[in-house]
Amino acid sequence: MKFSVWILIFHLLISCDIDKPKKQDVHAALLSKIDSVISQQKFNGVILAAVDTTVLYSKAIGFSDLENKVKMDLDDQFIIGSISKQITAVLILREYENGNIGLDDTISQYLTAINQAWIKEVTIHQLLTHTHGIVALDQPLEFKQGSQFRYSQIGYELLAQVLENVTGKSFEKLLTEFFEACGLKNTFHPNNTKYKHLVKGYEANEKGDLVYRTTSLNNYVPAGSMISNAMDLKKWNEMLYSGQLVTKETLKLMTTKYATRVHPIFETVAYGYGLLFKDGEQSVQVGALGYAPGFVSACYHYPQTNMNLVVLENTANNLNDFKQTFVVHTEIMKLMKKECLVIGDRM
Template sequence: MTTKKLLTAFLFLLFFCENTKAQTYEKKIDSLILTGFGNQNEPGGAFMVSKNGKTIYRKAFGKANLELDANMTPDHVFQIGSMTKQFTAVTILMLEQQGKLNVGDPISKYIKDYPSGDKITIHHLLTHTSGIKDFTKMKTLSTIAQKEMKPEMMVDFFKNEPVDFAPGEKFDYNNSGYVVLGYIIELVSGQTYEDFIKKNIFEKAGMSHSYYATDRQLIPKRAYGYHRKDHGFVNKTVISFSVPFSSGSLMSTVDDMLKWQQALNRNILLNTAETKKAFQKYKLNSGEEFTYGYGWHLKDINGTPDREHGGSIFGFKSMGVYIPSEDIYVIGFSNCDCHSPTEITRNIAKITLQSVKK
């Protein structure tokens, strides 16, 4: 056999092996997702996996709209819930980079009448160590859930509640802290939170299908949200998005979330020093380290460090996992809060990590 024929045979064999490997990987991911999103006549979800910034898996399952019998596609727009906190945290760091604030500042510097605001810092808010009352746990939340609330009104709603612990004493996931951050962003930047995110993040990162959530504005390719009841599915509970505000009111697509991850990787939004602050672990007053940076949980998958965060808001759930050492990003969205993508997304990341290490 000539050298040319040997080379051709080798390349064909290489292509065949790679193609077979890709098909095996795809089938593994499909079967994993179908364990939770297998009924194609129910609300569904969208999943995407990237490696080195390139999409290697991208599929949708189920229905985007039950009334219209519309199938889900990977292009559909979902509410991302608490994944919003990533954007709020990065916005704070952008303002610090511009010299407009410092994460070590007490919040009394910006909100003069905040109780014990001289002891609570922006850092405490970012890391869920402030001790302030989480408004989502307040029994009176239903009285404002459908009202249009200005950021100051939202802060006033919970600021006089007794604190749960002294600042820095413990880590306790807290939505109120991120609402206060959103209010500070508006005070410092002179822009609404929505405008700042749109102009300084969405537009810079090329996220043309991401929005501050609304039930009034027409959103192209919007996935509708659902709850499951004993008698079947119902449309999601209607709330005012001014209530979750900067703790959970953004919408996006799987493709736009990859652009977000790429913008962070390429320092399009933050310099290296500020980016590092988001992704490092911090310590409590006792010296004990906890596994949360600024807007991300810092965990690991089989010993390999990752950055992850989920979200849950009426009718929707979301989850994102990023493995820095391998540049693997996995994102999962669901348009029913009865289907959680959290464990599925983590397991996809686990399988993907195993496949690249073979």
Template sequence: MKKRFFCSFLGAFSLLHLPSFGQAQKIPKQLDALVAAYAKAGQFNGTVLVAHHGKVIFTKGYGLANREWNQPNAADTKFRIGSLTKQFTAMLVMQLVEKGRLRLDGPVSDYLPNYPKPNGDKITLHHLLSHTSGIPNFAASAAREAASRLPTTPQAAVRGFSALPLEFEPGSTYRYSNSGYILLGAIIEQVTNKPYAQVLAENILQPLHMQDTGYDLPSTIIPKRAAGYEKTAAGVVNAPYLDMTGPYAAGSMYSTVGDLYQWEQALYTTQLLSEAGKAQMFKPFKNDHAYGWNTARLLMGADTVAVLRHAGVINGFRAFLLRAPKDHHLVVALDNESNDYTPKISTMLLRVLYNQPAVGPEPEPQPPKP
């Protein structure tokens, strides 16, 4: 579930020769050729969706959703999306802010009186949302890794890191922390007196008719769910088991590319949040990180394009959502074989939309021998 950053240097890769941009009907063929090259190279196994000026022009699955049943990935395959969950948690917080039930400058102690002082008095919701709280990333700790197979509760998860010393003074710097979003989930539950999954469904999923998205409760039967895999020197194996009560509000959702398109389209409207609220949510702070999003400017020929993006990394799955709001372009890539190329593939697909050369796959490094 840890955040991974992506940088591309076009000179370091061989260019994939695609058909000229040409007419609009040729674009899907270019997109398919690009993703197929990565799939053939063993660097992508999942489903992608591309929207051009707000309209879906391409969606396709590659590889297998379930190897044991030889079930292919498809447009409606459900994937765990890891830290893309943070976008939804940030939206729930901002909705409660607009309702006057939370304050961005409100300290944690205002909402969780039992949170240890003095840290609870100086860490605000803004710090949690922007990864500037100083709370250690408990999800990356050895203790958390050992307990990841066991069910937990938000209260137990918060106790696991609340007494730890801060890594820096709140607001002074940036360090990605799943702990902050777990804490936000606990605050949402405390304020609403409802489980996080219920608040998520009532305030986002149901209004947007995202019927193929949800909180991955351990007991829930989820049709068309992809199995998660990892590559080893011995071949592809089932990903290690992870109880999804652990990632919680920081990473426990599943979705489809189509539902994530519906989510992204709603961000152009005020159905979920006012224009002022969205402006606050998308505003970059330290390290160009906004609330649940990373901001960037990508070079597209002679121009730069402002984008919002985020990765999701969780056992057996990789996810990436990349949007260019000015032009209403969107790329979603969901992978169930732990391939780390979803950021690169997404960026290359976006380049196709801007009539720029796309970069093909490099030879994949071989896993270390046991």
């Protein structure tokens, strides 16, 4: 081969390398776009984006206490709403891995005080996937178990009761021991009042004024009332998706599509065990949103690039349109998803 041909090949290789986007450049563009989203919307809370264990972006914006103008801090704690469900699911799955719970077991094998025939029909799997049909402990099923999806808080409360029966410990004690073992020092069952940095949650009234809500913890803890902060949720994602909390095989159970949910924000999504994702996008974007009165949250993982996103807000606006309530969260999620696909496809 002539020397001139080698020179041509060399220049082509150099050109391709130059045209190829660098990870740091993609990340820099992403962070700039996150700033742009925040500048265009009302937001009061904490945003954290990370790749592997490295924090790429972290900002505390606004106030943890609006009345007293206490500035928001990155370490501040929030009620995380339905993000709590994946934690309850992990505790169930750890007992499953230990052979103490069967996913196809009926709840009658663990709970006997409920005076309804359906305890011999509804399974642990159906509680995890909101396909159980239970509307109240003293009422018949709304539909035949396993035949439909209906988002439910009470199902995860029953899962906590199953855990209490299996372990002989209260759910509060189980969570406290679990969080301590995981090094999640800012994550709590709300009855464990060691938390010292819980922000106040606010909702907009009909006039658009933000009003402090005192009922933010009025939900089943296993379904929606756990307390955490951005760094702990980042660590939670790191541990969960790397197989430190459950095996990779069990994690696959969590990210398997068992039902389709008509979602108030995402329209149609697939539901696994406490985790949501667009059908077929388990390897692209997986996680959960959370809502408690005054608290608007997102915790998502991007498997292709091992990136994590946590958005915690303590002001809830536009409650007549949840797409607007979560607009900062979902717009940043779109950016994360797009940029992660760029990195995954081209690098």
